[in-house]
Amino acid sequence: MRLLFTITLLFILSNTTWSQDSMGKLNTKDSVFSTRKHIPSTATKRSAMIPGWGQIYNKQYWKLPLVYGLLAVPAATYVYNNDMYAKTKFAYEARFKETNGDPSDVSKIDPLIKNLSASSLQSYRNIFRKDRDYSIMWMVLAWGINVVDATVSGHLKEFDISNDLSLKVQPHFQPQFQQTGISLQFQLKNHSTR
Numbered sequence: 001m002r003l004l005f006t007i008t009l010l011f012i013l014s015n016t017t018w019s020q021d022s023m024g025k026l027n028t029k030d031s032v033f034s035t036r037k038h039i040p041s042t043a044t045k046r047s048a049m050i051p052g053w054g055q056i057y058n059k060q061y062w063k064l065p066l067v068y069g070l071l072a073v074p075a076a077t078y079v080y081n082n083d084m085y086a087k088t089k090f091a092y093e094a095r096f097k098e099t100n101g102d103p104s105d106v107s108k109i110d111p112l113i114k115n116l117s118a119s120s121l122q123s124y125r126n127i128f129r130k131d132r133d134y135s136i137m138w139m140v141l142a143w144g145i146n147v148v149d150a151t152v153s154g155h156l157k158e159f160d161i162s163n164d165l166s167l168k169v170q171p172h173f174q175p176q177f178q179q180t181g182i183s184l185q186f187q188l189k190n191h192s193t194r
Contacts, residue, residue, distance in 0.1 A: 040154030047150035051143060054150025058157055067146050074138035081132035088113060088128055092121040 039060075047054025051071055057062040087110045094105035095118035113121065172183035 011062065038157045040120065040151060040157070043150040043154035044147060047147045051146045054147065054154065058150060058153045060153055063149070068147075070142045071139065074135045075144055078132055078135040078139065080167055081128045081135060085125060085128035088121050088125040090119060091116070092125050113145055157166075 003099055043054035043057045045054075052064045052067045054065045055061070055067060090105070091113050097104070098106050099118065113124070115192050116124070127129075166186070168185040170183050170185070172181050173179070174181070
């Protein structure tokens, strides 16, 4: 089993491919990865699985700090709001038990919120729960922005932005209708170089 794993790993990590031409000579190609075509849907799938993986596939490494920064803000607010929600919920329940004659949990209340009344604790508990839920929503939205960015960048990866754009204006005659006119032809790519 280890031998099979080692052979598979070496095969995957090899950068050169070997082949023979029709004369029996051994040819080496530059890289297996250089012949692959860029597929935008792969960037979409990878970015949906792990944030930033689509940007890595698109070779836009500079976007990684932006992606993780965008995801870190709602994650940090979720942690804070969830912690405060748990504290205020416990404090509210302890204050409620205290009004019913059981002050056993009052000493366990966090010192920051110990002096608040039961109605204030209930209000803060609801606010922290709402903010915690909103941070989950913002996290999903940030993840979606990450996927959209990877998809759009993947589609624009092979978009031609060269200066070889041209417009031809020439006279045109339509024999069916016996009409003359002007024809505009846009040439977006130089097909002779392909």
